Amino acid sequence: MLTAAAILVDGLDYAAWLFIVAVGLTLIYGVMKVVNVAHGGLYSMGAYAAAWAVGLYFDRGLAPAGSFLVLALASVAVGGVVGLALERGLLRLFYGRDDILIVLVTYAAFLILENLVLQIWGVEAYPAYQPATLLGTMTIAGLPFSTYELALVPLAAAIGAALIWILARTRIGKLVRAVIHDREMASSFGIDVGRVYTVTFVVGAVLGAFGGAVTAPIISVAPGIGVEVIVLAFAVVVIGGLGSVAGTIVGALLVGLARAAAVHLLPQVELFAIYAVMSLVLVLRPQGLFAPARQRRI
Amino acid sequence: MTKFTAKAGWWLGAAALAGIVPVQQAAAQDAATVKLGVVTFLSGAAAGPFGIPSRNAAELVVEAINAGTLPAPYNSKGFAGAKLEPIIIDENGSTTEVVQNYRDLVQRRGATAVVGYVSSGSCLGVAPVAEELKTLTVFFDCGTPRIFEDEDHHYVFRASATSTIDSTSAARYMVSRYKDMKAFTGINQNYAWGQDSWSDFEGAIKDLKPGLKEEDPLFPKLFAGQYSAEITTLLAKDADVVHSSFWGGDLESFVLQADPRGLFQKERFYISTAETAMFRLGPKLADGIIMGARGPWGVYSHDTELNRWFRHAYTDRFGTPPVYPSYQMALSLLGTKLAYDKAAAANPKPGVEDVVRAFTGLEFEVFGTKIAMAQGKGHQGIHEIAQGTYKYDKATTTPTITDIVYYPAECVSPPEGTKSTDWIKDGMKGAKNCP
Numbered sequence: 001m002l003t004a005a006a007i008l009v010d011g012l013d014y015a016a017w018l019f020i021v022a023v024g025l026t027l028i029y030g031v032m033k034v035v036n037v038a039h040g041g042l043y044s045m046g047a048y049a050a051a052w053a054v055g056l057y058f059d060r061g062l063a064p065a066g067s068f069l070v071l072a073l074a075s076v077a078v079g080g081v082v083g084l085a086l087e088r089g090l091l092r093l094f095y096g097r098d099d100i101l102i103v104l105v106t107y108a109a110f111l112i113l114e115n116l117v118l119q120i121w122g123v124e125a126y127p128a129y130q131p132a133t134l135l136g137t138m139t140i141a142g143l144p145f146s147t148y149e150l151a152l153v154p155l156a157a158a159i160g161a162a163l164i165w166i167l168a169r170t171r172i173g174k175l176v177r178a179v180i181h182d183r184e185m186a187s188s189f190g191i192d193v194g195r196v197y198t199v200t201f202v203v204g205a206v207l208g209a210f211g212g213a214v215t216a217p218i219i220s221v222a223p224g225i226g227v228e229v230i231v232l233a234f235a236v237v238v239i240g241g242l243g244s245v246a247g248t249i250v251g252a253l254l255v256g257l258a259r260a261a262a263v264h265l266l267p268q269v270e271l272f273a274i275y276a277v278m279s280l281v282l283v284l285r286p287q288g289l290f291a292p293a294r295q296r297r298i
Numbered sequence: 299m300t301k302f303t304a305k306a307g308w309w310l311g312a313a314a315l316a317g318i319v320p321v322q323q324a325a326a327q328d329a330a331t332v333k334l335g336v337v338t339f340l341s342g343a344a345a346g347p348f349g350i351p352s353r354n355a356a357e358l359v360v361e362a363i364n365a366g367t368l369p370a371p372y373n374s375k376g377f378a379g380a381k382l383e384p385i386i387i388d389e390n391g392s393t394t395e396v397v398q399n400y401r402d403l404v405q406r407r408g409a410t411a412v413v414g415y416v417s418s419g420s421c422l423g424v425a426p427v428a429e430e431l432k433t434l435t436v437f438f439d440c441g442t443p444r445i446f447e448d449e450d451h452h453y454v455f456r457a458s459a460t461s462t463i464d465s466t467s468a469a470r471y472m473v474s475r476y477k478d479m480k481a482f483t484g485i486n487q488n489y490a491w492g493q494d495s496w497s498d499f500e501g502a503i504k505d506l507k508p509g510l511k512e513e514d515p516l517f518p519k520l521f522a523g524q525y526s527a528e529i530t531t532l533l534a535k536d537a538d539v540v541h542s543s544f545w546g547g548d549l550e551s552f553v554l555q556a557d558p559r560g561l562f563q564k565e566r567f568y569i570s571t572a573e574t575a576m577f578r579l580g581p582k583l584a585d586g587i588i589m590g591a592r593g594p595w596g597v598y599s600h601d602t603e604l605n606r607w608f609r610h611a612y613t614d615r616f617g618t619p620p621v622y623p624s625y626q627m628a629l630s631l632l633g634t635k636l637a638y639d640k641a642a643a644a645n646p647k648p649g650v651e652d653v654v655r656a657f658t659g660l661e662f663e664v665f666g667t668k669i670a671m672a673q674g675k676g677h678q679g680i681h682e683i684a685q686g687t688y689k690y691d692k693a694t695t696t697p698t699i700t701d702i703v704y705y706p707a708e709c710v711s712p713p714e715g716t717k718s719t720d721w722i723k724d725g726m727k728g729a730k731n732c733p
Binding site: 002007010011118123124125129133137143144149215218219221225229260263267270 | 346515519522524526550559
């Protein structure tokens with residue numbers, strides 16, 4: 001019973017983090033059909049910017065509760081600026097070109113961002129633990145859990161619900177869905193596809209940076225964190241189906257619960273568990289669990 | 299000269315310039331200088347905890363060697379009088395890249411000797427190439443015993459002891475301090491360093507306390523960063539003692555996540571590389587953690603004239619005290635200097651073979667610790683190691699170590715010619731002078 005409760009809590013916890021980290025990737029692919037490898041770099045920049053800003057904030061002795069706002073603002077600033085620069089300055093030059101070329105371009109952008117992080121923040125690790133420490137722990141089934149990490153569950157749920165609602169119920173969402181459905185047709189109806197692409201990419205970039213920012217208080221922000229995250233994020237969105245927000249939720253839950261179960265029950269296969277889930281899903285449904293239906297052009 | 303030989307000479311000259319043909323370094327070396335390759339992580343995850351502290355130490359010690367300002371017996375200038383010209387390069391990258399960079403360092407940039415390498419993968423990849431290029435190469439940090447246990451080397455040396463001493467001394471420390479422990483487990487990164495460290499500790503602690511219950515060890519992915527599930531699992535286990543060889547960002551992330559959840563209060567942790575993080579984490583590192591420094595280095599180093607200079611000069615220049623990788627780099631450079639100086643006694647302009655002869659089986663004292671090149675047919679050093687318990691002094695806001703125990707080399711190292719794993723498996727027979 002204790003183990004089942006622990007698996008559930010740890011699984012949800014990890015799934016929430018995975019979803020926050022991966023959702024920007026799936027949003028960008030869903031709208032733009034761009035496999036954005038630079039997402040790992042955005043995560044990394046978000047984490048560094050947040051850790052650096054939180055450090056400055058606490059050094060000035062300001063109200064501790066304000067540090068959560070600092071985390072969010074740092075990620076919005078970094079994700080917004082870098083996302084806009086990448087989309088306007090680089091990606092738009094390659095729209096309509098071969099998919100592989102775009103993957104290579106975003107990979108190059110990822111390497112540039114990784115190097116930029118080193119140039120700005122150096123190789124030393126940045127701990128920004130204060131926001132997580134502020135919230136303390138909660139006891140569930142007799143075991144203490146970090147309240148900050150548990151708080152990621154409702155935060156992830158709120159982000160997921162907001163994205164689904166915006167895409168399904170708002171005017172902006174309708175425009176985005178029109179572009180997803182048929183770019184040329186949307187353009188002929190007067191929708192500014194370029195602007196939809198820019199906004200989508202910037203939102204996806206901000207989400208990537210936000211993923212890094214909310215992770216910063218529970219890790220030591222060190223060089224290379226973006227590499228690990230991009231692999232996991234891809235696993236999650238591939239399981240759910242590239243481009244599907246709902247699929248990303250399910251993918252994150254499957255991976256989170258599988259990993260937690262492996263750690264608790266059979267730790268030797270922890271590493272294998274995540275990719276076993278991915279392989280199984282791809283064998284049964286190569287397009288992923290919730291991949292949007294593809295239109296057939298004649 | 300015939301037309302053919304003249305042409306061949308041109309081609310050979312051009313090829314040598316381009317680094318295609320290996321140059322006999324000892325013969326070609328200008329006696330007034332030694333081009334010294336220094337290889338460590340300048341980027342990537344290992345740069346912060348290991349690479350930069352070792353690079354800093356290299357800069358400091360090379361300057362002091364060139365100036366001849368170190369205490370005796372290191373007070374003569376340069377290597378056998380030759381000024382050092384350091385060429386510092388990054389170890390980051392795949393093993394293939396590391397090996398290519400080593401070739402470039404020796405063949406194109408003309409390094410006569412190389413001191414470097416943190417990763418055991420790098421050392422295993424570079425060792426055969428060092429032999430091929432006949433270049434004196436001194437590994438300073440990589441811990442795998444396999445370098446000299448699996449192969450004999452002529453041009454390769456390592457003055458720092460292997461990782462075996464970390465785990466065997468840790469097991470002795472834990473058994474002596476926690477006599478009522480019933481069960482143990484471990485959490486180590488899932489790659490060679492983590493697996494080997496755990497395997498040695500597991501074997502050693504079972505030798506010392508038969509009947510101890512072993513809980514399933516955890517091996518999260520390297521650079522996983524998220525350890526919530528592992529921490530819950532450890533909290534739910536019955537283990538009294540936990541072994542970890544986590545390092546860098548993984549170590550710090552684990553500490554930041556585990557400490558608020560009370561894990562370090564519930565279980566006694568041994569962390570073999572924690573010394574590298576103690577000044578960075580300060581109060582975030584829980585009191586009571588047993589921490590290693592891969593030798594009697596860093597906070598465990600003895601008070602000698604050389605050590606006082608090193609700590610003061612390092613702290614003054616870099617704003618933080620030197621940690622164990624700094625010491626490992628310094629002792630490797632100083633050992634190499636002694637080998638050059640010893641070789642110069644017989645040949646004032648020593649070639650690589652002279653230095654190799656002098657280095658083989660060398661015994662020297664550095665930072666108050668004796669290093670004996672007593673394993674790997676005189677190419678692998680053995681030395682004592684210290685273990686102690688972390689305590690953060692709130693009054694002075696200083697990280698400190700209490701209850702320090704020094705384990706002599708003959709207590710924690712296998713005899714020459716015996717593989718570490720076999721020695722541990724056979725009950726660490728022949729271990730002497732254990733405290």
